[in-house]
Amino acid sequence: MSASDPILSFQQVSLELRSGYDVGLEDVSLNVAAGELVLVKLQAPLARAPLADAACGLIEPDSGEVRFMGESWAQMSPFRSAGQRGRIGRVFQEGGWISNLDVDENVTLAQRHHTNRAIEEIEAEALSLARIFGLSQLPHLRPPQVPRQDLRRWALVRALLGSPVLLLLENPTGGGFADLLGVLLSQVSTALARGAAILWTTDETSVWSDPHLPAARRYQMSGAQLQPVS
Numbered sequence: 001m002s003a004s005d006p007i008l009s010f011q012q013v014s015l016e017l018r019s020g021y022d023v024g025l026e027d028v029s030l031n032v033a034a035g036e037l038v039l040v041k042l043q044a045p046l047a048r049a050p051l052a053d054a055a056c057g058l059i060e061p062d063s064g065e066v067r068f069m070g071e072s073w074a075q076m077s078p079f080r081s082a083g084q085r086g087r088i089g090r091v092f093q094e095g096g097w098i099s100n101l102d103v104d105e106n107v108t109l110a111q112r113h114h115t116n117r118a119i120e121e122i123e124a125e126a127l128s129l130a131r132i133f134g135l136s137q138l139p140h141l142r143p144p145q146v147p148r149q150d151l152r153r154w155a156l157v158r159a160l161l162g163s164p165v166l167l168l169l170e171n172p173t174g175g176g177f178a179d180l181l182g183v184l185l186s187q188v189s190t191a192l193a194r195g196a197a198i199l200w201t202t203d204e205t206s207v208w209s210d211p212h213l214p215a216a217r218r219y220q221m222s223g224a225q226l227q228p229v230s
Contacts, residue, residue, distance in 0.1 A: 005070040006031035007166050007197035008055055013064035015050055017224070022046035025054065026224035028064070032166070032197040037188065039213070041220040041229070042171070044203040048093065049221055051201060052168040056088050057081050068166070086114030089164035091155050091172040093201075097143040103151070104138035107158040115162065122161070129157045133183060152177045160187055167191055169200040173207060185212050 010030040017024040023046050032038045042049060053059045054066050057073030065072050068084055076084065090096070097106055104123075111122045126138060133153040139146050146154070152172075159167060167188075173181045188198060192214055200216075202208060208218075218229040 005067075006033045007069060008032040008199065009065075009067040010054070011065045011067065013054060013061045013066060014224075015054065015059065015061055018050075018059075020048065021050050022048040023050075023221060024224045025050060025061070025226070028226045030219070030226060032199055034165070034195045034197055035192050037192060037198045037200065037214050037216040039208070039216040039218050040199070040201045040226070041208055041218070042201055042203040043221055046221070047171065047174075047203040049201065051199065052090060052092075052170050055166070055168055055199060056085050056090065083114060086110050087164055088166045088168060089159035089161070090168040091159045091170055093170035093174070096155065097151075099143065101142075102140050103143055103146050103154055104140055106143065107138065107154055107161065110158075111162045117162075126157055126161055129160055130154070132187070133157060133180070149177070152180065156180070156184060156187070160191070163191075163194060163196070165196060167196055167198040167200075169198065171202050171204070172200070174202065174204055178204075178206065181207065181210065182212070185210070185214070189214050 010028045013025050013028045015025040030038065040051065050059055054061065057066065057068065060074055065074065073081060107126055108122050111117055112119060123138060133156055135150060135153055143151060156172065172184060191198060219226050220229050
């Protein structure tokens with residue numbers, strides 16, 4: 001990756017509508033640089049877009065290219081792409097938990113698998129982040145056993161753990177988590193200051209218009225097209 005490369009780049013990406021999404025993508029071009037926040041307004045009820053899955057190489061475009069850290073996902077080996085995903089933090093719009101692992105194992109999995117950090121160090125950082133979100137201890141429980149509000153907080157901890165270079169926030173406060181917006185904005189500002197790139201999608205007007213939101217480049221989904229908003 002050269003110094004001029006964005007962290008994330010969509011280059012004329014098109015994806016036909018497929019199962020699991022409400023819209024496809026049509027000729028989407030977008031760059032997200034280090035230290036930059038890009039905010040995308042989704043049009044409810046068509047709020048499930050494949051932007052995050054494409055951004056981390058989980059789905060391949062029908063045409064165009066998605067690049068992460070200067071590399072095309074399509075040209076990476078499976079080993080390389082798995083390692084690169086370890087540098088991405090993500091809050092899934094829904095789900096995203098491995099059902100046969102406890103929440104503490106889910107939260108720390110990427111750091112345990114993709115780094116040489118001691119588990120004690122990883123858990124200490126996770127607990128430090130947890131306290132910011134009003135949590136006190138790592139739960140040794142399966143995801144369905146953890147209250148929904150707490151599970152979303154742990155999703156945010158998992159996304160931020162290890163100082164990822166790219167954060168993908170899929171409607172992180174939607175669906176009844178508006179009380180998390182203030183502390184999330186603080187963490188977003190911290191991540192931007194250390195040079196993370198952030199792609200945040202939302203269908204909430206309250207997020208779009210929040211006066212405390214850091215400076216962002218703004219877009220909106222109109223059908224399958226991504227349009228800039230001035």
